[in-house]
Amino acid sequence: MEFGVLGGLSLTDGGGRHLPTAPKQRQLLGLLLLHANQVMPTHTCVAEIWGGHPPLSAATTLQTYVMHVRRLLARLPSVASRAAARARLRTVGQGYLMVVGPGELDLLRFENLVERAGRAPAGDDAAVAGLLRGALALWHRPVLADVRTGPVLQSAVTHWERRRLEVHEAYLDARLRLGCHREVLPELAVLTRGHPTHEPLHARYMTALYQVGRVGDALDTATRLTQRLVQDLGVAPGPVVRRLQSVIRDGGSMPVPALAVPGRRPA
Structure with missing residues (x-):
């Protein structure tokens, strides 16, 4: 699996390219990859996606975006399960952590x-x-x-x-x-x-x-x-x-x- 941020956002696995199509899910994935292996607090993710005026449902909607990214990861050949996808994109306290190996990003x-x-x-x-x-x-x-x-x-x-x-x-x-x-x-x-x-x-x-x-x-x-x-x-x-x-x-x-x-x- 290879992730890319030095240009356009990219995710390559098994010879195929896989990315979220929804703009805010791409935004979330880009945020997590630019801060790979670091916990991104929920409030930081909300501030990134909605700025200073988030909707009342922002935290719940963010959880939905995370779920969609995990589903995408679970479909990749090198991940291939929901458990492995959750190990890749983890919930840590009040935040999220994208786990990426040294050669993958x-x-x-x-x-x-x-x-x-x-x-x-x-x-x-x-x-x-x-x-x-x-x-x-x-x-x-x-x-x-x-x-x-x-x-x-x-x-x-x-x-x-x-x-x-x-x-x-x-x-x-x-x-x-x-x-x-x-x-x-x-x-x-x-x-x-x-x-x-x-x-x-x-x-x-x-x-x-x-x-x-x-x-x-x-x-x-x-x-x-x-x-x-x-x-x-x-x-x-x-x-x-x-x-x-x-x-x-x-x-x-x-x-x-x-x-x-x-x-x-x-x-």
């Missing part, structure tokens, strides 16, 4: 690869880049792209999208330290367009452009960033970008900083 596989990158020997940038590339390859679209999201899910989706960007930055740092400046330019171009006021991404883009001899483009990138920061946030670039501009103008050397890999334990 793409989100857990993503985190496992990031943690392994964090344990790689210091300086082994090829290993770090390979592991983080594998982690990023698990993402196909934004988290739960085809699921309606309420306040709880939206907060979780925002968290994981930030986590994805953090890991992508660490991957690019490893590639830059390996000297792959030209190869990462297309990714950095896309990322800086999508995050026009994100200074660390622009610093990486400036670094890569400068290292391949595109001095004018590197300075233009700094100029565009400055304009957006002033226009959107009313602030000037920080010291890192200003320092890079000086190095580029002076034609100096630009070592790639050994930034932290997400999940790496301090030495």
Whole structure:
């Protein structure tokens, strides 16, 4: 059995794809999977599905949604019984717990690869880049792209999208330290367009452009960033970008900083 949340919601078992068709049941399943192996209190589930104005029957209706998800699980080849379905989706006190193995959910596989990158020997940038590339390859679209999201899910989706960007930055740092400046330019171009006021991404883009001899483009990138920061946030670039501009103008050397890999334990 395989669950997916890094893109659309998915549930694959025995070669077939199985999902609830009702939007609120999909919403509940997405919530439980994004918090797999954690107890989600009933009141949190109610807040997610109905927001701040739940009906008087919300708790009872939620139990019905849980029942439907369990029936779906019970029909899967690898579950095949109501008892096994209840062991998968458990009632724990005043809440629900979705039990998922480490290899069954793409989100857990993503985190496992990031943690392994964090344990790689210091300086082994090829290993770090390979592991983080594998982690990023698990993402196909934004988290739960085809699921309606309420306040709880939206907060979780925002968290994981930030986590994805953090890991992508660490991957690019490893590639830059390996000297792959030209190869990462297309990714950095896309990322800086999508995050026009994100200074660390622009610093990486400036670094890569400068290292391949595109001095004018590197300075233009700094100029565009400055304009957006002033226009959107009313602030000037920080010291890192200003320092890079000086190095580029002076034609100096630009070592790639050994930034932290997400999940790496301090030495």
